[in-house]
Amino acid sequence: MERLVCVNCGAAYPAEQILYNCTACGHLLAVQYDLNKIKVTKKVWNKRPLSVWRYRELLPVHIEPVTMQEGGTPLYHLKRLGDEIGLKELYAKHEGMNPSGSFKDRGMTVGVSMALQLKKRSVACASTGNTSASLAMYAAKAGIPAVVLLPAGKVALGKVAQALMHGACVISIRGNFDRALEMVHELCLSHGLYLLNSINPYRLEGQKTIGFEAIDQLGEVPDRFVLPVGNAGNISAVYKGLLELKDLGFIDSLPMMTGIQAQGSSPIVRAIRENLPEVIPETHPETVATAIRIGAPVNAEKALIAIRKTGGCAEWVTDDEILRMQRDLARKEGIGVEPASAASVAGVRKLVEIGAIDRSERIVCVVTGHLLKDPDTVIKQCEPPTEIDADLPSLLSALQL
Ligand SMILES: *Cc1c(COP(=O)(O)O)cnc(C)c1O
Ligand SMILES: [Zn+2]
Numbered sequence: 380m381e382r383l384v385c386v387n388c389g390a391a392y393p394a395e396q397i398l399y400n401c402t403a404c405g406h407l408l409a410v411q412y413d414l415n416k417i418k419v420t421k422k423v424w425n426k427r428p429l430s431v432w433r434y435r436e437l438l439p440v441h442i443e444p445v446t447m448q449e450g451g452t453p454l455y456h457l458k459r460l461g462d463e464i465g466l467k468e469l470y471a472k473h474e475g476m477n478p479s480g481s482f483k484d485r486g487m488t489v490g491v492s493m494a495l496q497l498k499k500r501s502v503a504c505a506s507t508g509n510t511s512a513s514l515a516m517y518a519a520k521a522g523i524p525a526v527v528l529l530p531a532g533k534v535a536l537g538k539v540a541q542a543l544m545h546g547a548c549v550i551s552i553r554g555n556f557d558r559a560l561e562m563v564h565e566l567c568l569s570h571g572l573y574l575l576n577s578i579n580p581y582r583l584e585g586q587k588t589i590g591f592e593a594i595d596q597l598g599e600v601p602d603r604f605v606l607p608v609g610n611a612g613n614i615s616a617v618y619k620g621l622l623e624l625k626d627l628g629f630i631d632s633l634p635m636m637t638g639i640q641a642q643g644s645s646p647i648v649r650a651i652r653e654n655l656p657e658v659i660p661e662t663h664p665e666t667v668a669t670a671i672r673i674g675a676p677v678n679a680e681k682a683l684i685a686i687r688k689t690g691g692c693a694e695w696v697t698d699d700e701i702l703r704m705q706r707d708l709a710r711k712e713g714i715g716v717e718p719a720s721a722a723s724v725a726g727v728r729k730l731v732e733i734g735a736i737d738r739s740e741r742i743v744c745v746v747t748g749h750l751l752k753d754p755d756t757v758i759k760q761c762e763p764p765t766e767i768d769a770d771l772p773s774l775l776s777a778l779q780l
Pocket of ligand 2: 385386387388389390401402403404405406
């Protein structure tokens with residue numbers, strides 16, 4: 380039913396071929412469905428629980444999937460923050476509520492299922508943290524070994540803890556994420572492990588369901604979809620999914636796809652601003668938001684199309700703006716996210732302030748990972764608990780009562 384198609388030259392490959400790049404031109408691949416043959420209706424989907432697998436007719440998995448009940452994450456109306464920023468219709472889709480605490484689970488339930496469908500017996504990835512946590516979890520569920528490569532010293536504590544506890548073989552390299560990805564890619568090609576970074580077109584299929592769910596929850600297509608951007612897989616995936624919904628006639632407009640990066644790691648923002656045909660990689664990306672600390676975004680080619688074709692935009696925010704929004708989400712909305720996740724909402728605040736977003740817009744921000752992923756960055760921002768003697772007068776005095 381589906382096949383792999385090169386986004387650059389259009390070369391097509393059978394769906395069961397294990398391929399991460401076009402063999403003709405080296406560019407990215409995408410999964411293409413024969414949409415005329417897909418007979419599902421919205422009514423059928425609506426009867427199923429909100430989850431990645433509600434949309435299984437638009438997914439490439441034809442075996443019993445490896446699932447931990449991912450997706451079905453809450454969409455919160457940000458009333459207080461929206462008032463502050465001047466937006467009545469500002470929403471956050473809290474992807475930290477997935478089984479391993481990030482949206483990567485949507486990609487991994489599909490990716491690890493595909494590994495089994497394609498008869499692969501081991502999986503691997505490079506990761507800034509969340510991909511490794513998620514892959515380790517799904518590999519454990521599938522009962523197959525996982526190898527994960529991390530940039531030494533640059534992965535948040537909670538994520539390493541997950542990868543280790545779920546039993547992956549965890550390797551730290553003295554180099555950054557971009558180098559880790561090159562290495563694991565070579566390893567997979569030479570030793571037959573199945574590569575589950577976002578260069579893998581099947582993984583992105585799972586991630587596109589963020590957009591499907593948000594539209595189902597909102598009851599209509601938002602004007603704008605805002606995502607933090609690292610390797611740019613997620614923004615590309617959401618766009619691809621919404622194009623498919625439009626082609627199926629389930630929706631009739633597309634939201635403006637908007638990507639937010641950290642100032643010290645913003646090659647996509649630069650490419651959009653300067654109207655470059657492709658991104659110029661940054662060799663020393665730096666930001667407190669380690670999940671988006673990426674200088675050479677693997678899916679840049681797809682993301683630039685998504686942003687340009689929908690009249691969206693790309694913007695950077697500083698680490699201070701990211702951390703301030705992390706605190707605001709936590710304290711004004713009760714939403715606990717890791718720094719990278721706060722970038723999307725921080726980006727909206729900035730874009731409204733500079734007049735690039737109209738206040739009447741209905742906006743969905745994806746907040747990508749849970750607060751507990753990166754406890755160190757939380758503790759550094761907050762006053763430590765006040766320690767007192769165990770008696771009531773000390774308590775009253777500590778509370779200044
Ligand atoms: C992976 C990740 C991102 C970046 O997603 P890309 O698809 O690489 O652009 C953002 N936030 C969190 C928490 C992540 O884990
Ligand atoms: Zn090609």
